Amino acid sequence: MDVINLTIDNKPVVVKKGTTILEAAKGIGVHVPTLCYMKLDDLNIENKPGGCRICVVEVQGRRNLAPACCTEVNEGMVVNTHSIRAINARRTVMELILSDHPTDCLICAKSGNCDLQSMAHKLGIRQIHYQGEQSHYRKDTSPSIIRDVDKCIMCRRCEMMCNEVQTVGVLSAINRGFNSVVSPAFEMNLDHSVCTYCGQCVAVCPTGALTEVDDTGKVVRLLSDPTKTVIVQTAPAVRAALGEEFDLEAGTLVTGKMVAALRRLGFDYVFDTDFAADLTIMEEGTELLNRLGRYLEGDKEVKLPILTSCCPAWVKFFEHQFPDMLDIPSTARSPQQMFGSIAKTYFAEKLGIKREDLVVVSIMPCVAKKYECQRDEFKVNKNPDVDYAITTRELAALIKISNINFNSLPSEDFDHPLGESTGAGVIFGTTGGVIEAAVRTAYELHTKKELPRLNFDELRGMDGIRKATIDFDGLPINIGIAHGLGNARKLLEEIQAGKSEFHAIEIMSCPGGCIGGGGQPYHHGNAEIIKKRQRAIYEEDSKKAIRKSHENPYIQKLYEEFLGHPLSEKSHHLLHTEYFDRT
């Protein structure tokens, strides 16, 4: 192995050839400040355009300062990360960035979570010596995401996520020099573009240039309306991340505290999207077995592999990009929408109230869920099945506004009947979880035998594309898993080319799955946080008394009392959907 010897801040360092100054310094505990740079380990995500110049360091014998993030080390290099020249240059760069940045930090949605703000603080900027013209651009509001590019610092992180990781290709830098902004083609608004609302641009934006649409005000108003019964559902990934907003270690499960907080916020019933995830498995798993059965009988018309359809960004992605394949994904609605549909029929009937008087709020790790609940096919007489979807971050804000001391809350349980769930419902929150849940149920329904094990380690992990074959008692089932839409695209192109050998594929848009969703607490470039959330999800699963969806007694009751059986006419009407060509 080629090694390089160098000195950083008077300390000798030995690193592999090809290492950057930034990484080499990190190895000895010297954290050179960065702004545009971002690296998510194990997810293959890196942004280093060398654009912001905050990370400049002095290299002996080199005329110009070197950007640490994209300068490779050389033998005998002598680096000073905090020479007066480097510090002054860093401060000048920061002042120049700030000279074209609005100073409305006090009322900015990103205040307290802004990388630019904390870097200005870290560098001790107290004055901006450069006063000049500021660039101005219109605000662009979509169902999920707000673009306020006056606050953009051209770090290009969003562009990298949108183009390289997600291969959606909505965002690009346009125009030149002072007039350059990151924008969709022809400066169209996001809601006219092929944007999937996955929200990964929001997840990585260092400033307030990209934020989610804030629906907390509407929820507060509804909670104080005595004529409305307001119920809430919480997605599985929320409980594994919400604690971070209250300074708890990443990966701390806060399920019970979250339920307690929601009750104190005034929700009449606190339910769980995990219940609807179990329901999804009943419908989607049965659909898989149906298609598989027909395929094994020699039916040439049957479409395999079946693709999961829980993720609204993924749905919008294939509607725009693969309109010739609309009949391949499962027709099952997402758990959020199944919950809304059951709540406004079955549960409203139980309460004896009209659907218009029942308000369904969901807490989601996702910004695309805001768009999903507004889709016309999920409305009855213009009344949506899910009224509002707010993110994990928005829930944290609601809890803070309401003076609830989150960390001292007791652990409370979900309400019945839509709050009971299994471990299979919980793992929907991570990549690999939906398909593992489906396997647990499909195996038993197909073989009529009890599963010899419940953990399918071959389906777990963080690799972008994973493949495994599960033995259904003599019948090998080939399973594919992709997270990140770029990885999904690869599997779809295989199907298009007739090369796919999978029977079922799980797809989640966000790296890591919902735990890495665009509505989660900001990870600030630390991928370790996403991995800790994943461990928390599997921990919750392992602690559950029931871990297979079809064994959920409330799901069984729902079928007995209301739906009949999976894929029944009523199920089709309430729990399934259709897809549209959006080209």
Next chain:
Amino acid sequence: MPKIKLSDNTINIIKEVCAEFDNKESELINVLHKVQGKLGYLPAEVQEVIARELKTSVAKVYGVVTFYSFFTMIPKGEFPISICMGTACYVRGAEQVLSEFKRQLKVEVGESTSDGKFSLNCLRCVGACGLAPVVTVGEKVYGRVAPTQVKDIIAEYRNNVCDVARTA
């Protein structure tokens, strides 16, 4: 921007150019250059076809089109007029020449006259600084242009006497 429908012929021209460059994304600038040479400008619909052919996003194509001032999304006039704003031309009065063109044609820089005959643009140095200030109409070069000559230059083309300049 009103949507225009491209003819099959136009689409084929674009596809041919892309194929000439092996439909490589890395050849985007060359493709745009050549397509603009053939069509005169690069409206949104043309960029969409190019993006599809080169398997890249239309946002990226638009990003490149808006980065380089040479590329235009506005149809050029039959006779594209360019005034050099390079240092030598500028100090020898190019700005006055430009304002005279603007006044006479009643257009701003980057626009075309309503009859589609002339379009007005600035450029940076044609390498004929000895002739400063320089004006080009199509491929014809006019040197040492004074504001008083502007009227005559326009008149030369208004009645279509010269078709040497017919190019884009």
